[in-house]
Amino acid sequence: MIIAIDGPAASGKGTLAKRLAAHFGLPYLDTGMLYRGVARVMLDDGLPLGDEAAAEAVAQSFRPGSVDEERLRGREMGEAASVVAAHPRVRTALLALQKTFASQPGGAVLDGRDIGTVICPDAEVKLFVTATPEVRAARRAQEFASRGEPVSLDDILVEIRQRDERDSHRSSAPLVVASDAVVLDTSALDIAGVVTAALAVIAARG
Numbered sequence: 001m002i003i004a005i006d007g008p009a010a011s012g013k014g015t016l017a018k019r020l021a022a023h024f025g026l027p028y029l030d031t032g033m034l035y036r037g038v039a040r041v042m043l044d045d046g047l048p049l050g051d052e053a054a055a056e057a058v059a060q061s062f063r064p065g066s067v068d069e070e071r072l073r074g075r076e077m078g079e080a081a082s083v084v085a086a087h088p089r090v091r092t093a094l095l096a097l098q099k100t101f102a103s104q105p106g107g108a109v110l111d112g113r114d115i116g117t118v119i120c121p122d123a124e125v126k127l128f129v130t131a132t133p134e135v136r137a138a139r140r141a142q143e144f145a146s147r148g149e150p151v152s153l154d155d156i157l158v159e160i161r162q163r164d165e166r167d168s169h170r171s172s173a174p175l176v177v178a179s180d181a182v183v184l185d186t187s188a189l190d191i192a193g194v195v196t197a198a199l200a201v202i203a204a205r206g
């Protein structure tokens with residue numbers, strides 16, 4: 001079974017994806033880490049994020065796990081990832097790796113922005129996980145604070161809105177709800193509630 005999870009920043013995609021992967025014993029790929037990784041290498045090498053050809057070259061040789069995850073989770077990395085992710089050639093360069101991961105025997109869980117629309121259009125289960133920008137900003141602010149990176153809630157809200165805007169309006173694989181996805185609004189749900197709702201959707205799909 002392939003479970004495709006998409007949604008905007010800090011909606012709880014990764015949290016749900018990990019829980020479902022553990023529940024069903026499936027491998028899990030956080031595809032956002034690929035774009036964060038490409039952006040990290042660009043920044044480390046002093047390359048401008050807007051240079052599509054350079055970003056494509058980095059993406060073509062990028063190996064998941066080659067950059068310490070801690071260096072990908074920082075506040076500026078979500079924004080930087082969203083800039084390189086808007087380059088069509090970067091998306092093409094990362095396509096095969098994601099499709100190969102998804103085609104493992106037994107299936108897989110992937111989360112990102114275009115899993116149900118581009119990477120796994122035939123996934124048995126497609127979930128679009130969302131929450132209000134205010135709730136998502138509060139969750140992310142708490143996450144940064146617990147990592148020792150305290151931030152202003154207002155600043156995080158502005159950043160989340162900017163990222164939503166860029167991810168939803170780019171020409172290549174924009175963030176949209178797949179026509180056959182089930183939308184899970186997690187604004188008023190705790191993590192256990194989201195997992196229960198997702199398992200109910202999966203059970204209903206047989």
Ligand SMILES: Nc1ncnc2c1ncn2[C@@H]1O[C@H](COP(=O)(O)OP(=O)(O)O)[C@@H](O)[C@H]1O
Nearest residue numbers: 009010011012013014015139143186189190191
């Ligand atoms: N339903 C929820 N209620 C409260 N906090 C949540 C919920 N889902 C996720 N979180 C927390 O919100 C933050 C962002 O979640 P995460 O799964 O990383 O989101 P995404 O992968 O969509 O960016 C994390 O700190 C996570 O623990």
Ligand SMILES: Nc1ccn([C@@H]2O[C@H](COP(=O)(O)OP(=O)(O)O)[C@@H](O)[C@H]2O)c(=O)n1
Nearest residue numbers: 008009010031032035081082085112113114
């Ligand atoms: N499948 C994906 C995954 C991420 N991305 C991009 O990568 C950025 C970071 O993704 P992420 O999933 O790690 O970000 P969060 O939702 O965790 O904040 C997003 O804002 C997107 O621009 C994408 O374009 N396609």
